[in-house]
Amino acid sequence: AQTVTQSQPEMSVQEAETVTLSCTYDTSENNYYLFWYKQPPSRQMILVIRQEAYKQQNATENRFSVNFQKAAKSFSLKISDSQLGDTAMYFCASMAGGTSYGKLTFGQGTILTVHP
């Protein structure tokens, strides 16, 4: 079974600053994938960034990057140059290999508020 833990229920940051959201996970699989999804208020969930566990290089997508520490089972998200539109609930999620077709296991989420 997979578990994902986000220990920060809420965070806030000033516009243009950098913020890091934490995520730890547990899995017995060798083959798995990690994701960060963003759910803005009253809007649908969208993918922020995706990491394949067998790749050592940390994924980046524009202002978003991850710090993937496989041995520590840690997968944090760094948002640089925060913008007001980054205000959302952020979910860390994992998907195991094997027969876990279509199953994302989510953390409890972190509410991020970006202040002007």
Place this chain on the structure above:
Amino acid sequence: KAGVTQTPRYLIKTRGQQVTLSCSPISGHRSVSWYQQTPGQGLQFLFEYFSETQRNKGNFPGRFSGRQFSNSRSEMNVSTLELGDSALYLCASSLGGRGLGETQYFGPGTRLLVL
């Protein structure tokens, strides 16, 4: 390309009734997953369908069921509704070919309120 669509967007039902929710995936996507989102339990996986076959199932009672049609559209049904079934139900689609690690694209959800 049009995104994932879900209908209806809002539903109010009473205990004991049943409900059917619909999800249309992105064109070309053959995998549809369903999730329940509640403030207390967070996001929980219900089931996944690919080519009209359920490939994976979460830990929900048998009152929750689903199906997928030949055009990849999917429905989920909840029978004998309970108050605790009040939630946002999300569906997500992916290409489904490899099945593992593919990005899922989410719909806007159906908000179900059970009175």
